[in-house]
Every structure is written in C-alpha cells, then in structure tokens.
Amino acid sequence: MATGTETTTRARVRWGLLDLLVVVFALVPVLWIASLSFKTPGTLTDGNFIPREWTLDNYRTIFDTDQFVRALINSIGIALIATLVAVVLGAMAAYAISRLDFPGKGLLVGVSLLIAMFPQVSLVSPLFEIERQLGLFDTWPGLILPYITFALPLAIYTLSAFFKQIPWDLEKAAKMDGATQGQAFRRVIAPLAAPGLFTTAILVFIFCWNDFLFAITLTSTERARTVPVALSFFTGESQFEDPTGAICAAAVVITVPIILFVLFFQRRIVSGLTSGAVKG
C-alpha cells in the first residue's frame, strides 16, 4: 500500500463516476419534461433534448385556464388538510405505541401494517358507491378521507421510530427543576419532537400529492379534481390543438414543491424513510 494516495484518488474517481451515473439517471426524465415545457409550439416536435427556442407561453397558458388553477388549489388544499390530520392522529397513536403499555397495541401496529400493504384499487368500487350515497363523491372530504387512511401507517411507523429516540426523561428532569407539565412539554418535549413531526409531514404530503387512483375515481368535476387527474384530461381546448406544452408546464409546476423538499430536506427524508421502514 505504498501508493495509498493514488488508490484513494482512483477510488474517488470511480465513486464519482458512479455518482454521476445515478444523478443522470435520476434527472434526465425531469429535465426532459422541463425542457418540453419551455419549447415553442414550432420546436416542440423537433426531438431535441434542449429547447432551440425558449418561451414561457406554456406557463402563461395554464395559469390563464380555470381548469388548471382550480386543480392546483384542490391539490394543495386536499394534500395540506390530509397531511395535517394524518400527522396529528398519527402522532397521538405513535405516542401511545412508543410510550404507553396497553393491550391492543400489537393489533394496532398489525392493522396499520396491513393497510400499508392494502391494494388501493380494491377500495375503488365500494368507496365510489359509498361516497355517492353519503354525498362525499367529488368533494374534498371524499379524497381527504382515503388519503388520511393510507397515510396513517406511514405516519405511525415514522413517528414511533422518532419518538423512541426522544430522551423522555428530560421531561421529568425539567419538572424536577420546577417546570410545570405544560412548560416541560412546550420547552423540552415539543422542540425534540418537532423534527420528527416535520419529516413525517413531508412524507405524508408527498404521498397525498402523488395520488392518482383515488383522485381519478372519486371525482368527476373540477370541484375536487387534483392536478395529476387534470393533467390526464388536458385536451387543449382553450389553446392550440396540441396540449403537450401545457401538460408539461403543469407537470413542472407540481414537481417544483417536490424538488424543493428534496433539496432542502434530503437528510430528513432519508432518515424518515429508513427509520420508519426497517431497523434490523
């Protein structure tokens, strides 16, 4: 090993090349749709990876159509509400699972595991009929409910993994030092739990943001239709006959939040997914 530095340099180059491969593999489809969204109608079908002529017209078009703006509002509203509720309910259950001893705990963990594996399409027909009878079909709550349900296992698993790492004894220590229960919670426990809650919220939001199956089966009009569904229905009635540019622009718009999450919270997302999913 006389040539130690040389081997590390070579190893670094080798890893660097592998890294590059991964980055290219991951980014190409995203860059491609972004590129299409900036192309002018004339160059849209030239097959070039990089636009020859750049334009923002596609973005102007979609923000001028009610169809897209409505869907965007629906997407944001539904995903945020579902995330909020799922994280609150999940945190309550996860606290109980990680801190309390009570019969039925194993059952709850088992049920959430089963739901994580549940084929969502199996719910499509009965939910369609049930929601029609209850008047929930094509409404926000009609989508929020299934989203909460399928986000809960994720929330419960991730949060109980986080809660188990919190040094709860600090709470008692704070109380011994004269803090009230409320202060101990606010000043000690809440700051420790916040990162876990935040990470879980991101994961749950991504899940709700992503859904297509429920959104397409449980809605029928712009009242509750989310962007992924609206995308698949874009026909380009209000513009040129070809909706490709508009679809791509809309696709880029709903990808932006995901990219931001990933860029700013990579560490949290990775730790949330790995700790929640498996440990030994």
Next chain:
Amino acid sequence: MSINATPTGADVTAEETTRSTGRHATVPTQRAGRRKPPLSENRKAERKLGWLLCAPAALVMVAVTAYPIIYSVWLSLQRFDLRFPDEREFIGLENYVTVLSNEFWWTAFGVTMLITVVTVAVELVLGMGLAVIMHRTLVGRGIVRTAALIPYGIVTVVAAFSWRYAWTPGTGYLANLFSEGAPLTERASSLAIIMLAEIWKTTPFMALLLMAGLALVPEDLLKAASTDGATAWQRFTKVMLPVMKPAILVALLFRTLDAFRVFDNIFVLTAGGNETSSVSMLAYNNLIRGLNLGIGSTMSVLIFVTVAIIAFVFVKLFGTAAPGSDDGERR
C-alpha cells in the same frame, strides 16, 4: 394476522424495562412509593390513555378499509350496473364466474404478474447497487442521495408523461435514438416502457429500504473479512447479504405488493391499449367507463384476495422477517 404477536410482546417488555429503569434513576422515591396497588391504578390510567390516543387513527383506518371491503363483497354478489339500476339483483357467484372465465381478466392478470416479477427483480439488483453507492460513496454523498430522492418524490403521472413524450415519434429524444415507428403502439415495447417507468420511479425507494439494512452491517466485520483475504464479492455475499436479509425481505414484500397495484404509468402511457392493462386498470375501466359496480367489485375482491395470498406466502416463506418484528431493537 398474527405477524406481530410475538415481536410486539417482546417489544413491550423490553421497553417496560428501559422505562422503569429510567424512572428509577430519576425519581426512585416515587417509584418505591407507587408499589403494588397504586401501580395497577396507574396502569389502568395508562391503558385508558393508550386506547384514547389510538382510537381516532384506528377508527379512520378501519372505517375506510374494512367496511368498504365487506361492502364490496356484498356488491360483488349482485348484478349491479349503474346504467341499468332497475336490473339490480342478487346473483350469487355469477360475477366471479363471469370474471374468471373472461380472457381480458387473465390477460390483465398475466400483465400485472409479469410487470411485478420483472420490475421487482430488476429493482432489487439496481436498488442494491444504488444503496451501496448512497451508503459508501467517498464523494458527493449528499448529491447522490438528493438526486435519488427525486424519482421517489415526483408525481408518478408527471414521470409517466415524461416517458410518454420521450418515446413519441418525432417529439421524443429516445424515440428518435432507438426506434423506428411508435414503440407505444406495440405490445412488447409498450410493456417494456411501462416497466422502465416503474423501475425508474421506485428503485430509489427500494434502495432506501436496503440502505437501512446496509447501515446495520458492522464495519469491523467487513474489515476483518478483508484482512482474511475475502474479495469484494465474497464480502458482499458472505458478510453483507446475511446481515441484510431481513431488510431485503421487507423491501421485497413492500415493493411486490406495491408493484401489483400498477396503474398510473399504464393509464398515461398506453391507457391499457394493446393488451397492456393491469388488473387495476381493468377494475377502473369496468367501474368508471363501464359503470358496472357488480363486476368492478368482483375484481376488487379478487385483487384483494391475490394480494393477501402474496403477503401470506411471503410471511410464511420468510417467517420472522416480517416487518414490524423490528420494533424492539430500534436503538
């Protein structure tokens, strides 16, 4: 299911011990004071609080899954076409006969199985490679992890459109590079593109699950093996794989069940044309396009049963490695 029975039991005791020792350390007097009878009251309160905290989550999960599934069994036993609501009647298992003797169902079933098996197998290999890169790379670890999270996070429909336009003749960079004609209008190439899209989207998730297992491989063990003259491949198969086995099985189980639900990619890429429908696609078409609740529900039930069988076989085959058995030792 009894998957969690033993592990959770173990979990409880392990946790109880740590918690009581914790209490012991900070407030020994209080602990001693609470000995026999008050403790049981304490436990009662703890139970109550536990149930109270879990009730909302449990209620929502059961209400939105268990009840509809039972209801869909009931629907599947009826002739129920929303276009002819007057003809609704109880017909026993007739819908099941109709579906199971229908060639479209079996084609879709075959397509779904093919996609599941191929994508999960490829993803296991690629995911393992990606996991190793994300875990061990000497340079740019953050960049690789960030990049890998993009396919995981991106909306499936968006990715599917990207692939669709990439393979559209004229428009697409891939179509111009690799093929004559339109690959999305032929069955074999369509299926290949659907699988490519699935693999691109879900390999990072597989890799993250595997990376969790990779983190458990003791560094010393690898060094020792290396000193004893084990090659990189031997270190991988003899040291890393055995330690990672539980993580691999969990990843396989989750991805298999997830792959079986394939819908979004097919919807955007081919809309099920040229016999590329999956079972989910077929159920959707019968329900929303055909408005046939009876047949749609029958397919729902059949898919549910198939998934249950797959999960059961996994758990039986690999026994203790079921997810959830991890709880106890979570650091």
